[in-house]
Amino acid sequence: MDPSSNTVDPALLPEPSFIDGILLFLQSAAAWFVAVFQGQVELLDKYGWRLIMGLGTTLEMVGISLAIGGLLAIPIALARKSKFAPFRALAVSYVFFFRGTPLLAQIFLIYYGSGQFRPFFESAGLWPIFREAYWCTLIAFSLNTAAYTGEILRGGIEAIPPGEIEAARALGMNRWLMLRRIILPGAYRIALPAYGNEIILMIKGSAIAMVVTILDLMGQTKLAYARSFSFEIYLYAAAIYLALTFILTRAWTRLESWMNPQRRPPPQAA
């Protein structure tokens, strides 16, 4: 063996012990962690703003469709309770269709399906709307959430104590005033927990918009993944969605207790 060489023949080394094995393992694990951390900082620096922008799109779409769906839900719920049978049948079949088919199929039906009737939409001047994936998805979301919200609202209306309606009638309120002052406020209050669930379902369901190339949070995540090939980007998206639902659940509990003062514990007598 060459004495000037500073390498040792591995055969001469003592057999590594159990402790050596564990130490080496820990050492390489620590090095791995540092490398991973630096890689993550770089990744977030590059794609973090994309995720934030995607979150903005998600919130925007969910907000708009919830607003439109909430407005549409009132006539649906009232039609469902109507004494006129065709209205009832229409509302029931609308709700059955939108609750019985996947949201993905509804988006495809509106976005791709409208292309089959392009001349018609062009003559009606609606083609610029139905050409854009964004508006089609928004229409699908709104119609979908309108069906669910309509059912929730119907449940709320049915749960109003009949005595309240009788009292309103005894006071001489007309139908419209009764609806505005007694039925809807009571129904909203009763339907509040279920409606919170619907908002969360809508936020989660909006991830589907990715499939028709919309760059919402999920779409941006997929894009960033396709560019960087790092799987962790999905974990960050998951964290954002989790945080969103967590914050919403908390806020909703607050809102419920604010809107139902009768459920709060009575103030302590001094």
Added chain:
Amino acid sequence: MAPAPAAPLLAGFGDVLGWLFAAVIALVHGITLVVGALWWLLGLIFWPVGQLLGFVIDILGAVFGWLGSVIYDVVADIAPGATFYIDLISFGKGGWGDDLWTGLQLTLKLAVISLSIGLTIGLLGAGAKLAPNKWLNIIGNGYTTLIRGLPELLTLMLIYYGLLFGLQGLLSTGILPLLCDGTGLPDKLALIGLGEDAARICVSTTVQIDGFSAGVVALSLVFGAFSTEVLRGAILAVPKGQLEAARAIGMSRRLTIRRILLPQVWRYAMPGLGNLWLIMIKDTSLVSVIALDELMRKTSIAVGVTKQPFFFYSVACLIYLAITGVSMIATTRIERWASRGVRRA
């Protein structure tokens, strides 16, 4: 990366680790074998039933085929334009009916398998959440919070790409061959006749994740999380006095669960579980995103070829509506049956 550092890295505890892995794999292998044998036995017992059903279905098919051709001729007489669309969903040449049918079968298979696994997870989860053990509670709560807060699509992607990247990472960083060498796993698995498979997997370089398995894992996890909550509520809905009464007359814990708890849990949980089943049927459409040829993707393929998007997506919607409609009728029947003998308010 050269496999040289394998020796010191795993020198001390490699062998122990190897036996541990081998034991786990042997256990899973044994369970698979037993289940396979049971499945085979079940097939043997129900073979005559299958034959009889097949015969009945053949007869029904002939009758309905004849009826369909008669209706088709009538339609062709009245509205010749409509036959174009009927041809599109026919089962013959140039029709997409058979493709949609195979897609529908895959959708239903996905849903039923995920339902059974998800219900098992749900029962375990409800047990964990109600257990007196703090750690079990934390695990159960973490699981349901995590899965219920994530979009189903994201869960699917996480599992699909997570499995893909995890396994690929194992291969590309050389950890898998390193583990195989260090633990001597193939030699140990050779004892139960799996040596060749293990050796083949140890030298493999690419992984393929099957969309169906990823879909089953994701859908069962989602169904499991939601059914955990439903079952927990149902267990809590059983009046406490009944359990105390059962203990008072000297029933054992197991007998109480079997005679008092489960029949009522089933009754209370049925509406919620029926709802979850409908949600899952709809969620199977998400698996089309990872290129599994279920109903939605078959429809998209048909649209790509025929350029009839509205027609085919409407057909797909109607098929989904049919499934959910039948499921709704079935669940109300089951609910009524489960709560027979209960006075209605």
